[in-house]
Amino acid sequence: MAAPTRLAVLGAPIAHSRSPQLQAAAYRVLGLDWEYGRAEVDAAGLADFLARLGPEWRGLSLTMPLKREVLRLVPDRDPLVARLGLANTVLLGERPRLFNTDVGGIERVLARHGVTPLRVVVLGAGATAASALEAVRRAGATERIAAARDPQRAGEALGDLATAFTTLAAAPLAAADLVIATLPGGADAAVAVPPAVPGVPLLDVAYDPWPSPLGAAWSAAGGRLLHGLDMLLEQAVLQVRVFTQGDPDAPLPDEERVRDAMAAALA
Numbered sequence: 001m002a003a004p005t006r007l008a009v010l011g012a013p014i015a016h017s018r019s020p021q022l023q024a025a026a027y028r029v030l031g032l033d034w035e036y037g038r039a040e041v042d043a044a045g046l047a048d049f050l051a052r053l054g055p056e057w058r059g060l061s062l063t064m065p066l067k068r069e070v071l072r073l074v075p076d077r078d079p080l081v082a083r084l085g086l087a088n089t090v091l092l093g094e095r096p097r098l099f100n101t102d103v104g105g106i107e108r109v110l111a112r113h114g115v116t117p118l119r120v121v122v123l124g125a126g127a128t129a130a131s132a133l134e135a136v137r138r139a140g141a142t143e144r145i146a147a148a149r150d151p152q153r154a155g156e157a158l159g160d161l162a163t164a165f166t167t168l169a170a171a172p173l174a175a176a177d178l179v180i181a182t183l184p185g186g187a188d189a190a191v192a193v194p195p196a197v198p199g200v201p202l203l204d205v206a207y208d209p210w211p212s213p214l215g216a217a218w219s220a221a222g223g224r225l226l227h228g229l230d231m232l233l234e235q236a237v238l239q240v241r242v243f244t245q246g247d248p249d250a251p252l253p254d255e256e257r258v259r260d261a262m263a264a265a266l267a
Helices: 019-030 043-051 079-084 102-112 127-138 151-161 213-220 228-245 255-266
Strands: 006-011 035-040 057-062 089-091 097-099 119-123 143-148 164-167 178-181 201-204 224-226
Touching: 006 019, 019 035, 019 228, 019 255, 057 228, 079 097, 079 127, 089 228, 102 127, 102 201, 102 228, 119 127, 127 143, 127 151, 127 178, 143 151, 151 164, 178 213, 201 213, 201 228, 213 224, 228 255
Parallel strands: 006 035, 006 057, 119 143, 119 178, 143 164, 178 201, 201 224
Antiparallel strands: 057 089, 089 097
8 A cells, every 4th residue: 555645844843833733634634644743843953853854755845943054955946046146945756846935925915915015024034034934025005124133144135135124122113014023922012013003914833832922013103014924825835836837837727726624623
């Protein structure tokens, strides 16, 4: 009897991940008897994990701290991964290939909520911040301000993805037409929320806990809060495209029904 097709999300920590529920819902709708799990893997353990995978493995989703580490282990990558230097998706097989669905996931969230940003502030300087800056650049944002604890290090990490750098405390939130927070949940105490930001959307990618202290303060100040699970959902749809069809730009059969099932799995 052939081993079932296997997939998993890797990272450290990983117990909080909602990806197994999301992906399992998609494969049920698609009629695929695939198993999607989770594994605690840190940067030091990634090479050994990849080396032990058998032919039944189809793909991997990657979270912190593996999105940059994987590039030294898998040389084949799509152009977006080559541009950003980070990946969150591995399509396995004879020649494994890297993809980044975080950028497209953020683009899809903004499109679904009717957000067309021109002046964006991104809080954080890690891998998700890089994807967020690329997403808003592709969406037409001409001012892309990265706010971090150490603006100099942020500049070294993000380069021309941002047009300006500042500290978290000085982040010009009130002047933005979109704010994206990529900070770990609860790590945003240094961000000064302005007294009123009516209608301005904040996409807070942290979803555990929800809302984050920043998200709660933003809503209380009159801002519009976009859930971090929205990004998780939209990038996961693109991952399912990769795992089933090898292409994040190739829509799934009956994709809206697949997406609805994945959204229901998060409820």
